[in-house]
Amino acid sequence: MMRVDYSFSRIAKYIFLGYLCVSVVYILHRFYDPNSQKGHTVTPRNPAGHLSQLPMAKTPRPHNWPNSEEPVEQQYLFSKLFSESMQPTNLIPYYYKMDPAPPKKEITVATLITSDRFHVFEKLVRNYKGPISVALHVSDDNRKDGILDRLAQMYETNPLMKQYVDVHLIVDKYERQFNYWRNVARFFSRTDYFLLLDIDFYLCTDFRKNLDSYPELMERLEAGQAAIVLPAFEYNVLDEGRDAAVFPKTKEDLLELVQDERIDMFHKSWQRGHGSTNYTNWYQSEEPYMVTDYNYSYEPYVIVKKDGVPWCNERFIGYGGNKAACLYEIYLSGVEYWILPNDYIIHQNHDYPLTTRKIERNLNKKIYENFREEACFRYFRNMVASGAWGTPKGENLRRECTKSVASFQKVVDEFQP
Numbered sequence: 001m002m003r004v005d006y007s008f009s010r011i012a013k014y015i016f017l018g019y020l021c022v023s024v025v026y027i028l029h030r031f032y033d034p035n036s037q038k039g040h041t042v043t044p045r046n047p048a049g050h051l052s053q054l055p056m057a058k059t060p061r062p063h064n065w066p067n068s069e070e071p072v073e074q075q076y077l078f079s080k081l082f083s084e085s086m087q088p089t090n091l092i093p094y095y096y097k098m099d100p101a102p103p104k105k106e107i108t109v110a111t112l113i114t115s116d117r118f119h120v121f122e123k124l125v126r127n128y129k130g131p132i133s134v135a136l137h138v139s140d141d142n143r144k145d146g147i148l149d150r151l152a153q154m155y156e157t158n159p160l161m162k163q164y165v166d167v168h169l170i171v172d173k174y175e176r177q178f179n180y181w182r183n184v185a186r187f188f189s190r191t192d193y194f195l196l197l198d199i200d201f202y203l204c205t206d207f208r209k210n211l212d213s214y215p216e217l218m219e220r221l222e223a224g225q226a227a228i229v230l231p232a233f234e235y236n237v238l239d240e241g242r243d244a245a246v247f248p249k250t251k252e253d254l255l256e257l258v259q260d261e262r263i264d265m266f267h268k269s270w271q272r273g274h275g276s277t278n279y280t281n282w283y284q285s286e287e288p289y290m291v292t293d294y295n296y297s298y299e300p301y302v303i304v305k306k307d308g309v310p311w312c313n314e315r316f317i318g319y320g321g322n323k324a325a326c327l328y329e330i331y332l333s334g335v336e337y338w339i340l341p342n343d344y345i346i347h348q349n350h351d352y353p354l355t356t357r358k359i360e361r362n363l364n365k366k367i368y369e370n371f372r373e374e375a376c377f378r379y380f381r382n383m384v385a386s387g388a389w390g391t392p393k394g395e396n397l398r399r400e401c402t403k404s405v406a407s408f409q410k411v412v413d414e415f416q417p
Contacts, residue, residue, distance in 0.1 A: 081187070084314035085180035088172065093188045095136070095169035096155050099162060101190055102131035107208055107303055108189040111197045112137070112181035115147045118154060120199055120348060123244060125160050128203055133189035135181040137170045144171065166190070176360070178322045179312035186306065193221065195303045196326070200348045201232065202244040204254075207303075207343040217288050217338055224308025227330055229291070229300040229339045231277050232266035233258075234347035241349035251342050255283060266347055272297035273324075277339055291337035294396070296372055296404055299324040300337065301345060309335060313371060318360030321368035328372065332379045332400065334393035376401035376408055384415070 078091045102108065108131040113121050115138065125132060138147050148169075155161045168184050186194055197203075207230060211218060220226035233254065235241025240262065248254040248263075257263040265279045276291050276298040291298075310329040316322035331337070379397050383389040389397075401408040 086174040090171040092169040096167040106191040108191045108194045110185040110194040132165045133185045135168050135184040176318045180314045182312045201345040205343040224305045227302040227304045231344045234266045238349045247346045285341040319357045320361030320364035332397045376405045
């Protein structure tokens, strides 16, 4: 009986020692594994939780300036690059990085997402099969790790993600900094052109192929003189527009739905938002045409040259005025808007947070009024200094600011000798 008790006690002792060793290893892992730490620091992981071998940024790297002995830390540099955004913010460019790099003359879709739009994002990747630069915002809270695990699983299980997508991770506590996110997606895109697109829009046609039919328009795009508009539509019944699989793939099929009053211009209740596209003209058009009735609320989805247009102003937080401000500065800088005659996008309908939208739009309305006046005077001074004020490049500025800013003409008259 004594021998049995002695053997049992030895077994129990070994079990206890084994448990103790496992516990120590686990605790050390939790303290020293960067993936287990909370706060701003985020290290990419694969679904198994180990450091991924994929080509992506793992730690911030200092930037070495020519003729300078002092390196600049990456996050400090970003704080200046995106200085009008809410700070502090943690930005990790190329959290996931496409391989191989895209051809320089391609058109990158520059867009932004949050985790609730992952399913729509996957549809974009499968449908476009071209370069995508996406800014992913993740709130810095206890849901962060789960969201990044979902992203890792999506990346590992979808070969198109590895082939076509650059993901730029933004971790902070500030929601709906849409223009900051847009600028990140554009800044880290790797082609000469990009399409400024909201994630909920479905690309119904092969606009890249169709653009080959308009060499003169492409020359204007290359010269930084044109922004190319994809007309935007949406289903009139909310539930009918949720499934992109049934969206029309040709202009002919689209026009049938327009005639049946099932589809109309995007947000038709707010004509100023997309009305300058002139949908009546588009229904009959067979050639690209230029926007001739611009207004400062116009906010189309456009293809532009990456280094040829102004950046989106980051002072706008939340809904209202943010994208219109992007397009406003592009217009004032002298860029013309041209409409493609056979290509279009359709909104994938979803529910909106109506109360939040109403509050934020009221706040941004006043900001946009001040912004427009400031932009007019800034671009006026710029064009006078550069000699472009009296040229065709200054036509948009002269027309729009004289019309919409009360004191603009008086200042122009007083400033010029």
